[in-house]
Amino acid sequence: MSGTVVAGGGLAGASAACVLAAAGRDVVVIERQPAPSDKICGEFISAEAQSYVARLGIDLAALGAHRINAVRLVHRERVVSSALPFTGFGLSRRVLDEALLRRAAQLGADIRRGEAIHVRQAHGPLVLDVPSGAEYRPDTLFLATGKHDLRGLRRNTRAQNDLVGFKVHLRLVPTQIAALAGHVELIMLPDGYAGLQLVEDNLANLCLLVSTARLQRAGGTWEGLLPDLLHTEPHLHTRLTGAILASGPVSIFRVPYGFVHMPTRDDPPGVFRLGDQMGVIPSFTGDGMSIAMHSAILAAGFHLSGSQAADYHRVLRGDIRGQIRRAAALNRIATTGAGRMMLMRLSAIWPAGMQLAARLTRVPSRALL
Numbered sequence: 001m002s003g004t005v006v007a008g009g010g011l012a013g014a015s016a017a018c019v020l021a022a023a024g025r026d027v028v029v030i031e032r033q034p035a036p037s038d039k040i041c042g043e044f045i046s047a048e049a050q051s052y053v054a055r056l057g058i059d060l061a062a063l064g065a066h067r068i069n070a071v072r073l074v075h076r077e078r079v080v081s082s083a084l085p086f087t088g089f090g091l092s093r094r095v096l097d098e099a100l101l102r103r104a105a106q107l108g109a110d111i112r113r114g115e116a117i118h119v120r121q122a123h124g125p126l127v128l129d130v131p132s133g134a135e136y137r138p139d140t141l142f143l144a145t146g147k148h149d150l151r152g153l154r155r156n157t158r159a160q161n162d163l164v165g166f167k168v169h170l171r172l173v174p175t176q177i178a179a180l181a182g183h184v185e186l187i188m189l190p191d192g193y194a195g196l197q198l199v200e201d202n203l204a205n206l207c208l209l210v211s212t213a214r215l216q217r218a219g220g221t222w223e224g225l226l227p228d229l230l231h232t233e234p235h236l237h238t239r240l241t242g243a244i245l246a247s248g249p250v251s252i253f254r255v256p257y258g259f260v261h262m263p264t265r266d267d268p269p270g271v272f273r274l275g276d277q278m279g280v281i282p283s284f285t286g287d288g289m290s291i292a293m294h295s296a297i298l299a300a301g302f303h304l305s306g307s308q309a310a311d312y313h314r315v316l317r318g319d320i321r322g323q324i325r326r327a328a329a330l331n332r333i334a335t336t337g338a339g340r341m342m343l344m345r346l347s348a349i350w351p352a353g354m355q356l357a358a359r360l361t362r363v364p365s366r367a368l369l
């Protein structure tokens, strides 16, 4: 085939497909999951992400998204609250990603599900394979397969860690739904952190990162880890008592936090890296989705105007490098005992500091499209 293949139908891939299809381009999206699925994500939608979602024709309120106006920073029994500098939204990725893929299909993209693509040849003519035996030879590949490397197009992700992430949806008891409503809660753990907030239908999203060592001490499973967390974290104990598991857990290992793709001469000229394939921001910032959509719309614009992938990669790197570097520095502070104490003290005497941290870890306004 000629035309464009988008590998991965998550937020970045679906967003790029929307822009390309709306411009009348032939675009095929290949998504590994055969049906809508849960994704590891705190599901906090920042103001920047909201504006991109709206621009692509998706109405978050109509999808039932929950409004979030404040953040609570929690360390054991201590809780510090601050208003957010914007209204966030909570919506499950199962719903959001599907809405964007549907939108891409309405605009004319060809969505092919249940096939995991890999790259047989990246230099010279692009050659892509899927397990069913089909072969794709597109002019251009939009690479949007998320955090982990795609076979045939590995990245130099030195920024690894030993954290493991879990996400579940829970039905809290009514008093705890009321207590959580309108807030995103960031609970600092000795070796990671947890995010708790409501999404559509008043479901609670609990998304957390802990070290592999802690998970192993708890028996290596979610079923072992959860009681351990409830025992050691009084805030989680209060929120989750009486809660019923609605979906999950889904998990992820070795997220390359802090990675930003450095364009090199060896990059295949027909490949545009999007979303987490281009840069992975520490997740507590709640801005990975905005980077995914920003990169997708920017890349599609470069491609439509006939510009090179290398030029796009240079511009995007300039857009996101600073925020990812600042988020990684904050992440390092928050994962040491002394750092957590300092953050709690600072947040208590200077709540606006949390707003500043939120601002410094977003796609900068000068770069927004």
Ligand SMILES: Cc1cc2nc3c(=O)[nH]c(=O)nc-3n(C[C@H](O)[C@H](O)[C@H](O)COP(=O)(O)OP(=O)(O)OC[C@H]3O[C@@H](n4cnc5c(N)ncnc54)[C@H](O)[C@@H]3O)c2cc1C
Pocket: 007, 008, 009, 010, 011, 012, 013, 030, 031, 032, 033, 039, 040, 041, 042, 043, 044, 045, 046, 049, 115, 116, 117, 118, 144, 145, 146, 147, 150, 165, 166, 207, 208, 209, 252, 255, 274, 275, 276, 277, 283, 284, 285, 286, 287, 288, 289, 290, 292
């Ligand atoms: C623990 C955690 C919490 C987070 N919380 C938030 C948050 O609250 N707010 C926020 O804005 N960001 C958050 N993020 C970041 C956000 O989830 C990501 O940045 C965002 O999902 C990136 O979008 P993407 O489209 O690049 O990748 P993804 O959303 O991962 O999409 C990749 C898609 O590619 C598909 N795929 C993978 N391999 C193949 C293949 N070989 N062939 C075909 N398809 C393939 C996958 O099935 C998937 O659908 C969080 C991240 C983590 C790890």
